[in-house]
Amino acid sequence: MFVRLFAFAILPALLLGAPAKKQTVGSGRGENEDMILSATLYTTPADVKELIGDDLGGHYMVAEIKIEPKYGKTINIDRDDFVLHTDNDGSKTTPFAPSQIAGSEALIVSQDGAKEKKGGLMIGGIGGGIGSTGSDPGNTKVKVQNPGTQKETPLEKLLREKILVEQKTAKPASGLLYFPMEKQKLKNLEIRYGPQASRITLRFK
Numbered sequence: 001m002f003v004r005l006f007a008f009a010i011l012p013a014l015l016l017g018a019p020a021k022k023q024t025v026g027s028g029r030g031e032n033e034d035m036i037l038s039a040t041l042y043t044t045p046a047d048v049k050e051l052i053g054d055d056l057g058g059h060y061m062v063a064e065i066k067i068e069p070k071y072g073k074t075i076n077i078d079r080d081d082f083v084l085h086t087d088n089d090g091s092k093t094t095p096f097a098p099s100q101i102a103g104s105e106a107l108i109v110s111q112d113g114a115k116e117k118k119g120g121l122m123i124g125g126i127g128g129g130i131g132s133t134g135s136d137p138g139n140t141k142v143k144v145q146n147p148g149t150q151k152e153t154p155l156e157k158l159l160r161e162k163i164l165v166e167q168k169t170a171k172p173a174s175g176l177l178y179f180p181m182e183k184q185k186l187k188n189l190e191i192r193y194g195p196q197a198s199r200i201t202l203r204f205k
Helices: 002-017 045-052 098-102 154-162
Strands: 025-031 035-042 061-069 075-077 082-086 107-110 121-123 141-144 167-169 173-179 189-193 200-203
Touching: 025 200, 035 045, 035 189, 035 200, 045 061, 045 154, 061 075, 061 082, 098 154, 154 173
Parallel strands: none
Antiparallel strands: 025 035, 035 061, 061 173, 075 167, 082 189, 107 141, 121 141, 189 200
């Protein structure tokens, strides 16, 4: 009897003392005069793999985007209008196309740098390089593979089928965006959409 009472007494203390699980997936919603924007951001390789079946080498965060035009307005969806920004070091990036991730134009992103392979070209960090401005404390490197006449890879096809389509539309649209960023906490991240005058900024819960 004493053992049973002791177990019931200590259980709440153990539960209270357990560390909270780090949140790595979050959703945000915002709007301007033309549209409502919703996004769910997947920040870790495990999250990305659960979403699309591939972790993209561990170097990407994926945003699940939904756009709802207001009042029958026609809006222009351009993926380059989206920016993923981190408060941690000020880095920001626009999304990559499927061919840049898994096709003949693939860019290999690495925080620690990557060894240059024969026939390739290594160029400077994501922090101050392609699709981004800001610092590069992680010494991120991007390797550009030689473009060729290769057929579309299965992964490239998958990413293309799921990506947010660039279009002019008055109807709701949804799809994925692939951002070359890694090892950032969800609480430090935000997605910005559009020019300053009508910008929508999403933080994640």
